[in-house]
């Protein structure tokens with residue numbers, strides 16, 4: 523197959539072996555993959571060619587800039603490829619899991635993707651408590667944007683728009699935090715975009731089993747990606763000894779331990795443990811590190 527026959531397209535939705543590709547002119551075409559070799563995810567640039575008036579075939583996947591994924595005990599789940607930013611959405615209520623938040627941040631850091639946090643529903647009582655739980659993240663240099671997406675639509679849009687401009691941004695967060703509210707705020711025709719895509723892939727209107735790509739602007743420069751919720755967020759792609767290097771609050775101390783292969787759990791002369799005792803690393807972050815270390819250094823459970 524000569525590359526002259528193929529064109530470059532963007533994967534905007536996947537469903538099994540079925541993909542929806544957008545060509546350079548914004549025209550969307552239903553494509554199939556040939557097999558395992560052309561496994562692709564939303565955000566991928568692919569080489570494809572027409573196989574009929576209505577359909578195409580994906581021949582190959584272009585090299586990726588990055589890939590955000592989680593690796594549970596037995597399966598790997600890709601969120602999306604070629605992202606500019608990850609926005610982790612948490613809310614005052616339901617109370618967010620710091621472990622899930624940390625896992626998402628580590629996955630992003632290890633994939634080389636910039637991540638920021640949005641705290642939504644700051645109109646609710648309990649906002650201060652949530653703010654306090656996020657203080658360690660602010661202190662380690664992660665931006666925490668406080669929003670009230672439902673009640674303060676204009677202010678939220680004004681705060682988000684500059685962040686999203688010209689970028690491909692994935693929104694990740696547990697259910698009930700306001701992901702749909704955020705998408706609908708920025709993409710008034712979101713429902714129509716989903717319907718059109720689902721129709722093209724014959725995948726049912728309300729399936730949210732895969733990542734969904736939305737254009738924010740008619741010039742197709744800024745994109746938001748919505749992905750399905752998750753129960754687990756496995757990080758088995760990371761080895762325990764590398765874990766601390768993906769945690770911004772641990773990183774400053776890593777060169778200062780007595781042993782170069784320090785696990786930062788019980789070794790004498792450990793700079794991380796000293797920082798923990800001095801209150802420079804938060805106890806909850808350290809507890810999550812310890813849990814993750816155990817998880818990543820034990821074999822998968824049957």
Ligand SMILES: Nc1nc2c(ncn2[C@@H]2O[C@H](COP(=O)(O)OP(=O)(O)O)[C@@H](O)[C@H]2O)c(=O)[nH]1
Nearest residue numbers: 643670671672673696697698699700701702703
């Ligand atoms: N109080 C309050 N409720 C909100 C806010 N944003 C969203 N909600 C509500 O939270 C619930 C879950 O929102 P939704 O966007 O469906 O969350 P998703 O599950 O992450 O898609 C809905 O009842 C929203 O109306 C907010 O800023 N403040």
Ligand SMILES: [Mg+2]
Nearest residue numbers: 698701702703
């Ligand atoms: Mg939703």
Ligand SMILES: [Zn+2]
Nearest residue numbers: 779784786792
């Ligand atoms: Zn150490």
